[in-house]
Amino acid sequence: MNIVLLNMEEAASGRLPVDDHRAKHILEVLGITLGGRFYIGVIGGKRGLATIQALDEKYISWSVEWVEEMQKSLPWVLLVGLPRPQTARKILQDVSSLGVQGIHFFVTEKGDPAYAQSSLWRDGEAEALLLKGAGQAFSTLVPSLAVHSSLTEAIVAVGKNAYGQETKVFLDIYEAEVALDAAVREASAALVAVGPERGWSEKERGLLRQHGYVGAHMGERVLRVETACVAAGAVVLAAMGVWKRHQL
């Protein structure tokens, strides 16, 4: 955790109970005490530098110098065939760090629909991983998350929140027409669909093409789904020129 993320109420209160997991992280992992400083952020909002002002048996309290400029969200959305839960955990955390706006998992024809019943999707575990990934990246911007019962449902849901001018690609090592970076070069936004471990069905490929998604590849090497999601996200951001536009 590089930045401590709070909801608006917690941020307004300027304190956390000492037994909160974030308070414990500040005190025990970061080893910060009275007068010490740490990065703080409001989920979906501003970031700032906090200074611990008081510390007692019940609360840790701080003051904050807020940075007025809001962080920019990055213009990409991920659709991904529902993988086994352990793979989904890595994807949730890592693509959140990479600044994805939304992650849409969907049950695939060749995948196991039982994956959708995992405890990961209940009790906030998935959301906690998104927060962890954002916190790793010093970001307050937490991606939206949905689990759909089919690719069609995912495509329709993503289309409703579309940017209007996005480039749509799906990773397909077998039937790709173009390299991923060439497909999204200088695009203003990208929707990236990654298939399940066992690959796309013919019906799914047809659906994607019908909705304007273009098959793209990252060379001839078959990657694990979680590796492909990170690799594709980074390539898309680079090729769109996002890192040049958002200069440090």
Place this chain on the structure above:
Amino acid sequence: MNIVLLNMEEAASGRLPVDDHRAKHILEVLGITLGGRFYIGVIGGKRGLATIQALDEKYISWSVEWVEEMQKSLPWVLLVGLPRPQTARKILQDVSSLGVQGIHFFVTEKGDPAYAQSSLWRDGEAEALLLKGAGQAFSTLVPSLAVHSSLTEAIVAVGKNAYGQETKVFLDIYEAEVALDAAVREASAALVAVGPERGWSEKERGLLRQHGYVGAHMGERVLRVETACVAAGAVVLAAMGVWKRHQL
């Protein structure tokens, strides 16, 4: 395992003991029996399609249709600050899948030198992960591996096997001069240095610059080391135009 990797002797014999872990994978995980086919490769050599010709209590035997054309190795090398073993395991497997030619870990000033004593670096565990990553990617090309006691040692070792015209970059979110993709655009080969979890020391930055490495960034988001290695590898391959040259 998408391709079963063998050494030259094993490949020449055309068989494996049934209790070998690859034989078990073929029979139990892939569920292939007499007459069934699977992809096979010689480590560092050719690939082919094998057909099981005999199966008894001791051996699984096959014939192979070899593909004469050798796979091309990808022109990048990774230097990475020695992380905790669990992180190193992910890096070994994933960047092997991404076709790196060599991985050079090195003990860093801000890192823990005890990481070099992990069992990971003995008894072939690291090498097994490299094989696993290559096998995932349908590749017979297994990266070289070295663990150095310092950054200087790593830079010297990498320099000895250099391509002659490589572009050298180090990831540095704080003092980067250029976006990673811009730094390696159309380069013929790239050496990519990734810092340890706690970042570069000033001395390490100086050493890198002295040896011609340019600071590069992937935006303003701080990534986990294993995420950064995958993201950087993919971006470098895309920006160098490797995926266009090696068209499917």
